[in-house]
Amino acid sequence: xxxxxxxxxxxxxxxxxxxxxxxxxxxxxxxxxxxxxxxxxxxxxxxxxxxxxxxxxxxxxxxxxxxxxxxxxxxxxxxxxxxxxxxxxxxxxxxxxxxxxxxxxxxxxxxxxxxxxxxxxxxxxxxxxxxxxxxxxxxxxxxxxxxxxxxxxxxxxxxxxxxxxxxxxxxxxxxxxxxxxxxxxxxxxxxxxxxxxxxxxxxxxxxxxxxxxxxxxxxxxxxxxxxxxxxxxxxxxxxxxxxxxxxxxxxxxxxxxxxxxxxxxxxxxxxxxxxxxxxxxxxxxxxxxxxxxxxxxxxxxxxxxxxxxxxxxxxxxxxxxxxxxxxxxxxxxxxxxxxxxxxxxxxxxxxxxxxxxxxxxxxxxxxxxxxxxxxxxxxxxxxxxxxxxxxxxxxxxxxxxxxxxxxxxxx
Amino acid sequence: xxxxxxxxxxxxxxxxxxxxxxxxxxxxxxxxxxxxxxxxxxxxxxxxxxxxxxxxxxxxxxxxxxxxxxxxxxxxxxxxxxxxxxxxxxxxxxxxxxxxxxxxxxxxxxxxxxxxxxxxxxxxxxxxxxxxxxxxxxxxxxxxxxxxxxxxxxxxxxxxxxxxxxxxxxxxxxx
Numbered sequence: 001x002x003x004x005x006x007x008x009x010x011x012x013x014x015x016x017x018x019x020x021x022x023x024x025x026x027x028x029x030x031x032x033x034x035x036x037x038x039x040x041x042x043x044x045x046x047x048x049x050x051x052x053x054x055x056x057x058x059x060x061x062x063x064x065x066x067x068x069x070x071x072x073x074x075x076x077x078x079x080x081x082x083x084x085x086x087x088x089x090x091x092x093x094x095x096x097x098x099x100x101x102x103x104x105x106x107x108x109x110x111x112x113x114x115x116x117x118x119x120x121x122x123x124x125x126x127x128x129x130x131x132x133x134x135x136x137x138x139x140x141x142x143x144x145x146x147x148x149x150x151x152x153x154x155x156x157x158x159x160x161x162x163x164x165x166x167x168x169x170x171x172x173x174x175x176x177x178x179x180x181x182x183x184x185x186x187x188x189x190x191x192x193x194x195x196x197x198x199x200x201x202x203x204x205x206x207x208x209x210x211x212x213x214x215x216x217x218x219x220x221x222x223x224x225x226x227x228x229x230x231x232x233x234x235x236x237x238x239x240x241x242x243x244x245x246x247x248x249x250x251x252x253x254x255x256x257x258x259x260x261x262x263x264x265x266x267x268x269x270x271x272x273x274x275x276x277x278x279x280x281x282x283x284x285x286x287x288x289x290x291x292x293x294x295x296x297x298x299x300x301x302x303x304x305x306x307x308x309x310x311x312x313x314x315x316x317x318x319x320x321x322x323x324x325x326x327x328x329x330x331x332x333x334x335x336x337x338x339x340x341x342x343x344x345x346x347x348x349x350x351x352x353x354x355x356x357x358x359x360x361x362x363x364x365x366x367x368x369x370x371x372x373x374x375x376x377x378x379x380x381x382x383x384x385x386x387x388x389x390x391x392x393x394x395x396x397x398x399x400x401x402x403x404x405x406x407x408x409x410x411x
Numbered sequence: 412x413x414x415x416x417x418x419x420x421x422x423x424x425x426x427x428x429x430x431x432x433x434x435x436x437x438x439x440x441x442x443x444x445x446x447x448x449x450x451x452x453x454x455x456x457x458x459x460x461x462x463x464x465x466x467x468x469x470x471x472x473x474x475x476x477x478x479x480x481x482x483x484x485x486x487x488x489x490x491x492x493x494x495x496x497x498x499x500x501x502x503x504x505x506x507x508x509x510x511x512x513x514x515x516x517x518x519x520x521x522x523x524x525x526x527x528x529x530x531x532x533x534x535x536x537x538x539x540x541x542x543x544x545x546x547x548x549x550x551x552x553x554x555x556x557x558x559x560x561x562x563x564x565x566x567x568x569x570x571x572x573x574x575x576x577x578x579x580x581x582x583x584x585x586x
Contacts, residue, residue: 191480192477259442
């Protein structure tokens with residue numbers, strides 16, 4: 001026999017009266033801090049401070065290890081050593097695995113650093129280990145701290161009103177922040193949203209506007225001065241297109257109720273396990289894709305496919321997005337490897353505004369293969385919808401950024 | 412034997428799971444960390460038992476996809492025992508889900524988790540009386556530090572299906 005809802009609560013009432021006594025509750029310091037971080041007047045400044053702190057620790061930690069250690073290791077020792085010992089200099093295998101080099105005054109010259117060589121064993125490994133690894137380690141370490149202390153639900157409460165404008169609610173901050181590490185768990189985390197509409201909007205926005213840790217790491221490394229603008233354009237895009245999607249996608253966007261858990265002291269062992277597990281998971285997915293993507297891009301360059309596509313599409317890139325014709329190649333290669341494409345872009349001569357446009361374009365492009373597969377798992381209709389949105393967004397938003405540049409007189 | 416860990420979001424199901432199976436599912440201090448189930452194995456008296464970390468749900472009437480996963484998991488595991496994890500400092504609402512599961516005829520053990528938090532909040536729970544009324548084993552636990560977990564597992568063998576009428580009678584009838 002089962003009870004009705006009323007009867008069940010009635011029974012619970014009886015049981016609790018017979019078994020529970022509530023003593024006097026003392027308001028503790030923990031509660032006070034808890035309230036201060038969730039009330040808008042004090043909570044919003046605290047949230048800004050925490051996010052800013054997050055960002056600056058991220059930047060300095062990643063920069064310290066990448067520039068201070070890995071760049072030297074890879075450029076001064078690994079690259080010259082491989083260039084020396086790998087057989088068949090100038091051949092296609094050499095170009096794909098080690099160094100595609102360049103032609104200077106009619107002569108083949110080797111690259112001087114791992115961002116320009118575009119070999120699987122040079123650029124591929126350097127990006128994966130030298131740039132992405134430090135970025136991911138520090139990101140997940142800080143994320144784990146915020147998670148275990150119990151800050152995430154408070155952030156969700158604070159940002160709730162804003163996210164309602166785009167058909168989501170405060171809790172959407174969880175998949176969004178998870179996606180800053182890797183979009184794959186971000187897509188899975190959309191399950192905590194109640195309706196199909198919300199999940200679709202969230203997934204689409206994640207895949208388009210949220211760069212993952214690997215991308216952020218490489219942007220931070222090659223175009224650190226422009227990061228502010230790039231992120232600003234991505235955040236604005238997230239809200240503009242979220243707003244539009246909310247208007248056109250049918251379905252409901254309900255209110256949310258959330259339990260704000262008490263702050264807890266994070267346990268070192270749990271942080272360690274979690275960070276380690278996530279890094280291991282990321283690398284199981286990312287390393288093969290980085291290396292394979294690198295090999296495919298290298299192969300397509302060798303076959304002249306990317307140059308050909310670049311020439312065909314250059315007028316679109318130049319006319320519509322306002323970026324130089326040379327960016328066509330990397331922008332096409334970005335379909336396979338966004339991180340390498342950013343590195344390629346960084347060595348092309350263009351104005352800062354063109355660089356911002358090009359990097360934003362790369363970010364909002366096609367999601368990485370792993371994310372694509374995860375979205376397919378959540379539903380093929382949603383995936384198709386997300387892809388259609390993506391194509392529209394790339395053209396509309398890319399054009400809009402160009403237009404803003406023209407109006408500001410910087411494009 | 413198959414054992415499901417069920418309860419509200421953020422009551423510590425994943426912490427139990429990791430402690431009992433030695434696995435490594437993600438634990439965090441916010442509701443909705445687990446959105447898919449994870450299976451693992453533990454030994455109970457030398458017998459291999461399957462343990463499932465089920466996403467948190469407030470009731471058996473799912474509100475989102477993660478809750479759907481939880482309810483489907485329960486319905487597909489007809490012969491399973493359930494460890495119903497309840498936040499001891501919010502015991503009433505936890506009992507709602509526990510009663511629903513008991514009403515469906517599953518043998519249940521109740522873990523009153525975050526026992527330390529309940530203590531901090533000056534909440535006293537008469538375990539013996541609760542156990543008598545519900546007629547299922549009730550074990551106070553603090554999963555994060557491991558307290559009570561051994562007893563919880565040892566009490567699984569005492570879990571039997573209970574008629575809801577018995578509970579109503581023990582509680583002194585409905586109003």
